[in-house]
Amino acid sequence: MAEKFEFGLDTFGDVTIAPDGKPLTHAQVIRNVIDEAVLADQVGIDAFGVGEHHRPDFAVSAPEVVLAAIAARTRRIALGSAVTVLSSDDPIRVFERFSTLNAVSEGRAEVTLGRGSFTESFPLFGYDLADYELLFEDKLDLFAALVRSEAVTWQGRTRPPLKNQRVFPPVDHGPLRVWVGVGVSPESVVRAARYDFPLALAIIGGDPARFRPFVDLYHRAFAQLGRPAQPVAVHSPGYVALTDEQARDEYWQGFKGMHDRIGAERGWPPMTRAAFDREVEGGALHVGSPETVARKIVETAKALGIVRFDLKYSAGTLAHDKLMRCIELYGTKVIPMVRELLAPELVAEA
Numbered sequence: 143m144a145e146k147f148e149f150g151l152d153t154f155g156d157v158t159i160a161p162d163g164k165p166l167t168h169a170q171v172i173r174n175v176i177d178e179a180v181l182a183d184q185v186g187i188d189a190f191g192v193g194e195h196h197r198p199d200f201a202v203s204a205p206e207v208v209l210a211a212i213a214a215r216t217r218r219i220a221l222g223s224a225v226t227v228l229s230s231d232d233p234i235r236v237f238e239r240f241s242t243l244n245a246v247s248e249g250r251a252e253v254t255l256g257r258g259s260f261t262e263s264f265p266l267f268g269y270d271l272a273d274y275e276l277l278f279e280d281k282l283d284l285f286a287a288l289v290r291s292e293a294v295t296w297q298g299r300t301r302p303p304l305k306n307q308r309v310f311p312p313v314d315h316g317p318l319r320v321w322v323g324v325g326v327s328p329e330s331v332v333r334a335a336r337y338d339f340p341l342a343l344a345i346i347g348g349d350p351a352r353f354r355p356f357v358d359l360y361h362r363a364f365a366q367l368g369r370p371a372q373p374v375a376v377h378s379p380g381y382v383a384l385t386d387e388q389a390r391d392e393y394w395q396g397f398k399g400m401h402d403r404i405g406a407e408r409g410w411p412p413m414t415r416a417a418f419d420r421e422v423e424g425g426a427l428h429v430g431s432p433e434t435v436a437r438k439i440v441e442t443a444k445a446l447g448i449v450r451f452d453l454k455y456s457a458g459t460l461a462h463d464k465l466m467r468c469i470e471l472y473g474t475k476v477i478p479m480v481r482e483l484l485a486p487e488l489v490a491e492a
Contacts, residue, residue, distance in 0.1 A: 149476075151453055175202065187477070194225065236253070237318075244315055351446070378442070382431070
């Protein structure tokens with residue numbers, strides 16, 4: 143288990159807007175993400191995660207390259223993916239890239255493996271969506287073998303077998319930290335326990351407390367396996383400004399645009415301001431002043447027994463300067479408040 147409660151930031155590299163209202167180029171967004179991570183390191187945030195997408199509204203398709211650039215400009219912050227879509231990638235190449243990042247960052251690399259909430263990568267890289275479950279199960283099995291042995295002998299269903307195969311570079315700062323990202327799939331929760339990987343719950347809607355059965359299931363799975371449970375983290379969207387009103391007003395437009403754009407693809411109704419406000423007040427959105435966001439993180443932490451909270455701070459076209467201010471407030475105001483408000487026994491368990 144972690145020695146202390148951890149605080150992270152996640153971004154998908156959402157394409158933001160310039161002061162003139164026009165979208166920034168993907169290249170500029172990537173450079174801005176690097177600057178955001180540098181600030182996160184400076185204000186004491188524990189971890190920074192970059193998502194992988196292959197669509198026009200997100201700029202980052204190769205998180206490891208962006209993370210390597212961040213590693214060169216930071217000193218202490220952990221660097222990981224949020225998430226790596228393992229189903230449409232090669233587990234050996236993923237391991238090699240993150241092992242290389244671990245070398246560049248002197249042991250600060252971590253990876254979150256998931257199936258992804260978007261499916262653009264499957265046709266892009268020549269995979270059949272009919273194999274969605276099979277691909278993830280098979281590739282996670284191989285990745286687990288790579289993490290735990292320098293010479294791998296493995297046989298699966300989606301690629302040729304390996305016999306006493308070594309993969310380079312080896313991880314030279316202890317084992318690579320691996321999380322399994324899960325949305326609403328009990329099977330994925332049990333699978334993470336079976337492979338003895340920490341669990342990262344993506345809570346993007348509804349009361350976070352409703353995910354407690356997933357945490358309990360995870361712990362029961364470990365008990366049945368006769369092993370101590372691994373840590374649990376939460377990834378949730380949010381935004382910090384000086385006041386509650388300012389935070390809601392600034393976050394609303396970018397969040398609604400992103401929600402409605404994705405919703406049009408998935409059959410969701412457009413988001414109303416009333417629905418947004420309800421999600422802020424009683425749902426997954428950790429939006430508000432430092433005090434409000436700190437209290438909500440504490441509620442989430444206590445309800446679920448987690449050891450880490452990752453704030454997904456980017457939201458559609460919300461501008462870079464506002465994201466930078468959010469990061470500064472999160473590091474300098476929210477995190478100290480949460481540490482003070484958390485029960486001592488929770489911190490001790492973490």
